[in-house]
Amino acid sequence: MCGIVGIIGTESVTQRILAALKRLEYRGYDSAGISTINKQKIARCRAAGKLSNLEQELNNGTLSGTIGIGHTRWATHGVPNVENAHPHVAGKVAVVHNGIIENYQQLKEEFADKGVLMQTETDTEVVAHLASQYLEAGMQPTEMMQALLSKIRGAFALLIMTADHPDVLLAARKSSPLAIAHGDGEMFLGSDALALAHLSRKISYLEDGDWAIITKDEAKIYNLENEVIDRPILITEASDKTPDKGKYRHYMEKEIHEQPEVIGYTLASYRNPTTGKITLPDFAFSPLKLPKLTIVAAGTSFYAGMVAKYWFEKLARIPTEVDIASEFRYRNPVLIENGASLFISQSGESLDTLMAQRYARDNGQNIISLVNVPESTIARESDTVLRTLAGPEISVASTKAFTTQLITLLTMAVHWGQLRGTLSDEMASSIMDNLTEMPSLLAAIFSDDLDWGSVSKELASSRDVIYLGRGINFPIALEGALKLKEVSYIHAEGYAAGEMKHGPIALLEKGVPVVMVAPHDEWFEKTSSNLKEALARGARVVLLSDDKGIEKLHEAATWVFRMPEVHQMLTPILYSLPVQLLAYHTARQKGTEIDQPRNLAKSV
Ligand code: AGP
Numbered sequence: 001m002c003g004i005v006g007i008i009g010t011e012s013v014t015q016r017i018l019a020a021l022k023r024l025e026y027r028g029y030d031s032a033g034i035s036t037i038n039k040q041k042i043a044r045c046r047a048a049g050k051l052s053n054l055e056q057e058l059n060n061g062t063l064s065g066t067i068g069i070g071h072t073r074w075a076t077h078g079v080p081n082v083e084n085a086h087p088h089v090a091g092k093v094a095v096v097h098n099g100i101i102e103n104y105q106q107l108k109e110e111f112a113d114k115g116v117l118m119q120t121e122t123d124t125e126v127v128a129h130l131a132s133q134y135l136e137a138g139m140q141p142t143e144m145m146q147a148l149l150s151k152i153r154g155a156f157a158l159l160i161m162t163a164d165h166p167d168v169l170l171a172a173r174k175s176s177p178l179a180i181a182h183g184d185g186e187m188f189l190g191s192d193a194l195a196l197a198h199l200s201r202k203i204s205y206l207e208d209g210d211w212a213i214i215t216k217d218e219a220k221i222y223n224l225e226n227e228v229i230d231r232p233i234l235i236t237e238a239s240d241k242t243p244d245k246g247k248y249r250h251y252m253e254k255e256i257h258e259q260p261e262v263i264g265y266t267l268a269s270y271r272n273p274t275t276g277k278i279t280l281p282d283f284a285f286s287p288l289k290l291p292k293l294t295i296v297a298a299g300t301s302f303y304a305g306m307v308a309k310y311w312f313e314k315l316a317r318i319p320t321e322v323d324i325a326s327e328f329r330y331r332n333p334v335l336i337e338n339g340a341s342l343f344i345s346q347s348g349e350s351l352d353t354l355m356a357q358r359y360a361r362d363n364g365q366n367i368i369s370l371v372n373v374p375e376s377t378i379a380r381e382s383d384t385v386l387r388t389l390a391g392p393e394i395s396v397a398s399t400k401a402f403t404t405q406l407i408t409l410l411t412m413a414v415h416w417g418q419l420r421g422t423l424s425d426e427m428a429s430s431i432m433d434n435l436t437e438m439p440s441l442l443a444a445i446f447s448d449d450l451d452w453g454s455v456s457k458e459l460a461s462s463r464d465v466i467y468l469g470r471g472i473n474f475p476i477a478l479e480g481a482l483k484l485k486e487v488s489y490i491h492a493e494g495y496a497a498g499e500m501k502h503g504p505i506a507l508l509e510k511g512v513p514v515v516m517v518a519p520h521d522e523w524f525e526k527t528s529s530n531l532k533e534a535l536a537r538g539a540r541v542v543l544l545s546d547d548k549g550i551e552k553l554h555e556a557a558t559w560v561f562r563m564p565e566v567h568q569m570l571t572p573i574l575y576s577l578p579v580q581l582l583a584y585h586t587a588r589q590k591g592t593e594i595d596q597p598r599n600l601a602k603s604v
Contacts, residue, residue, distance in 0.1 A: 001176060001351065001604055002086070002098040003027035003072040005195055006159040008169045009186030009216050014063045016199065017070035018055060020188070023242075024195045025051055026394060026602030027098070028074025031085035034058070035094040036065030037166040042094045046085035050596070066216075067166055069159045071096040074601040077104070078121030088125045091132035092163035097124040098191060099176040102154035127152060131160055141165050145172065145211050146226055155351065159189055172211035177349055177377050180204050180212065180219050182233060187214050192349070193238040193375050194392070201240070204231040205380065237374060243394050250594045252395035252487065252587075256580050257446065259400050260439035263573075265389040266404040267435060270411045276432060278415040284383045285340055285366045287416040292336045293318050294365070296356045297344035298325040300398040300482060304405040305344050306475035307572045311413035315431075315569070317422040325352035329359035341365040344409075346393055346401035347603040348376020357381060370408055372401050386412070395595045396602045397486045399580045402479065406573045410435065434567040438574070441564045445577055448562075452585040455513075455542055455559040459582065460589035462513050465490055466504070467579070468497040468534070469517035470527045476517045476572050480579030487587035487594050497530035510538035515582065516557075517575050520548035521568035528553055544578045 003024025007013040017034050032054040033046030045063045047053035051072060071086035077100070078084035087094040101107070104123035111118065111129055118125045130151055134144040141162070155175035161168075171178060171189055181188040181196035181203050190196045193203045206212060209224030210231070223229045248254035271278050293312055295305035305322045312320040323333065325343075335341070341360040345353045348371035357378060361367050369382040372390050379385045388404035414431055417423030459465055465484055469477035474496045481494035495504050497516070508514070514534045518527045531541060535556055543550065543557035546565045554560050561578050587594045 001027060001076070001601070002074050003191045003195065004096045004098050004157055004159055004189070005070040006068070006096075006161070006169050006171070006189035007186065008067045008214060009183065010066055011186075012064055013066060013068040014058065017068050018051070018058065020190055020195045020199065021051055021070045021072050023198070024191055025072050025596070026396065027191060028072050028601040029596050030073045030075040030080030031082065032070070032072045033085045033087050034063060034068055034070040035087040035089065035161070036063055036068035037161060037163050038065040040163050040166065042089055042092060042163050044087060044089060044094065046082050048080055048082050048085065067161055067169060069094060069096045069161055069169070074604060076100055077123040084120045084122050086124060088120065088122065088128045090125070090128035091136060093128050093132040093135065094161055095124060095128040095131065096159045097127060098157045099155035099174070101126060101152050101156065103152065107151070127158060127160070131162070135162055135164065141168055141170055141213060145170055145213070149211060157191060167215055169214040170212070171206065171214060173206040174208055175351065175354070178206045180206065180214065182219070186216055187219060189214065192373075193236040197236050197238040198240040198242075201236050202233050203236045204233045205375075206231065239392060243392055250395065250584075252397050252399060252584055252594050255393055255395050255400045256577070256584060258391065259403050259577065260443040262390045262400050262404055263407050263442065264439040266407050267411065267438070269387070269389055270408065271432060271436075273436065276429065278411055278432070280412060280415055281384050281386060283340070283366065283368065285338060287316075287419050290318055290340055292339045293320045294333070294335065294339060294341040294360065295320060295322045295344065296325050296328050296341060296353060296360070298350050298352055300402050300479060301344040301346060301353070301405065303475040303479040303482070304402055304409060306478070307406055307472060308409035308413065310472045311410055311569065312416070315413045315417035315423045316420055318416065318420075323356070325350065325356045328356040335360060335363045335365055337364055339365055340368055342368045342370065343378055343382070344370045344405055345376070345378050346372045346388075346390075346398055348373040348378040349603045351604065354378055354381070370405055372404070396597055396600045397483055397583070397594075403573055403576050406576070407435065407438070410569065410573070431567055431569050434570055438570065441566065441574060442577055444564060450561055452581055456582065456585035456589050458540075459484070459490065459513055459586040460488065462490060464507060465492040465513045465515065466507065466539070467492060467494040467515045467517065468500065468527070468530060469494070470497045470523035470530070471521070472569070472572050473517045473519065473523075473575060476575050476579060477515070479576065480515055480517065480582065483580055483583035484586060486597050486600065487583050488590050488592055489598070490586065497527050500530055500533065505533065505537065508534055508537040508539050512539050513542060514539040515542040515579070516544065517579070518543060518545045518549050518553070519563065519568065519571040519575065520546050520565070521571060524549060531556060542582070544575055
């Protein structure tokens with residue numbers, strides 16, 4: 001959504017807010033702004049576009065003060081221009097907000113009736129006006145917060161400051177995350193621990209419904225019932241290092257290349273490399289008796305869930321349902337009592353996934369999450385947390401988080417299959433032994449030095465690209481198309497290859513590139529027929545396959561990329577790499593903003 005930061009202390013805050021916002025830019029980069037209180041007045045600097053624009057603006061003026069708030073925006077209400085950039089100011093109040101104020105229209109109208117017109121198209125501005133109105137009516141900050149929070153509806157992390165009380169920062173949280181870092185005579189607030197870890201490692205998290213009055217020395221936290229409450233101070237695991245691209249041109253390229261290593265770490269965290277013993281965290285239920293598994297996630301994490309459905313059903317014979325997070329709670333899903341629901345999220349903060357998780361909890365499900373950020377809200381609200389050890393993923397397009405999710409999910413399905421007696425020890429060992437080779441198999445693809453140049457040039461000048469896969473690699477076709485869309489802005493669609501004839505084949509005309517994810521597996525013969533159907537309509541085929549597959553199909557393909565042979569259950573992990581590389585190299589040809597593509601944010 002958006003990233004927010006606040007600092008209250010005794011030294012100048014502007015540059016430190018900017019530095020913290022840089023660590024939050026993954027949450028949005030449509031515009032940015034900072035406000036401070038200087039000589040009892042609100043001062044403000046804002047810029048459309050990325051933080052670098054704000055940085056330039058800040059260099060042109062002076063914004064000083066020992067209290068301040070900052071924001072980096074992913075636009076929801078109102079176009080991404082300077083006027084709609086946060087902080088929003090009314091009277092002596094400045095506000096930054098992450099989330100959506102659902103009743104803002106009604107509040108706007110109430111203000112309009114009193115002759116107060118909003119200056120922006122945002123939902124946030126009403127919050128600044130409400131706070132200002134309450135303070136002008138003589139309320140103290142504590143009373144103002146209670147009045148404000150009883151008036152607004154929706155999801156929010158809010159930071160508010162007022163020129164009349166320059167010694168307090170006010171904060172509130174509902175659904176959107178907010179953390180407090182405790183310094184020495186200084187306090188820091190931010191959307192996550194990563195934003196604050198370089199300032200202080202002592203972090204407490206506001207819970208849903210909490211609000212707080214923060215001075216430079218303490219945070220007084222209130223719960224939904226306006227009672228003072230203690231929230232524990234933890235030492236964060238979040239890195240205090242500033243991420244860098246190393247020798248790579250983009251974070252996406254770096255993260256693609258990190259996969260052999262982080263896959264190795266993740267696997268080793270679940271499987272003892274010497275004994276082969278798999279150890280998963282404790283579950284609040286017995287996998288032996290599990291009647292059904294529901295998997296919920298968004299975007300790339302959803303595709304990981306789709307692959308996992310094949311694994312859980314085939315290897316562990318657990319009926320598995322996969323849902324898109326933004327749809328789940330609106331369709332009144334049938335959740336079997338004592339069933340388990342698994343929420344997959346790199347960030348652990350995707351709002352739709354979090355809301356789906358809360359819905360499942362309210363409906364009696366055992367909650368498991370699979371996250372890359374262990375202190376995230378989704379992890380904190382789970383009964384059992386599985387971790388991917390991908391390290392910080394900075395590029396908006398997810399790569400290493402996806403493959404480490406797959407590694408974890410496959411390990412889990414194998415383990416449960418063994419426990420449930422649906423998978424022989426022999427088969428389990430064959431899959432897991434092959435899985436331990438995955439880091440070197442992926443590394444070998446890099447050192448093969450495949451020529452992505454000619455195909456990516458071709459894709460870069462195409463209007464449409466079709467990705468086809470069958471069975472366990474159907475989700476990889478979807479993921480390949482998503483990656484291409486995200487980073488190159490080319491229209492791409494992924495289909496189950498057998499589904500083409502039911503409509504999408506009408507899209508094919510001479511020259512349309514079709515990427516076939518086609519390992520020589522149990523679906524291969526069928527996939528080859530689908531490839532021939534595409535060829536017959538003039539498509540040009542990019543074939544991703546292994547020796548056996550290439551032997552049978554190479555003449556039909558314009559471009560061929562040879563993958564090592566692996567156990568067919570492992571192919572989705574292996575074939576993720578070429579689809580990521582295809583998207584990356586095509587985006588490079590097009591010269592797009594690969595790490596921060598237009599309209600997107602890392603966590604929404
Ligand atoms: C993937 O490349 C995306 N940028 C996006 O689809 C992402 O996977 C999705 O928003 C879910 O994020 P999460 O895993 O952090 O919940």
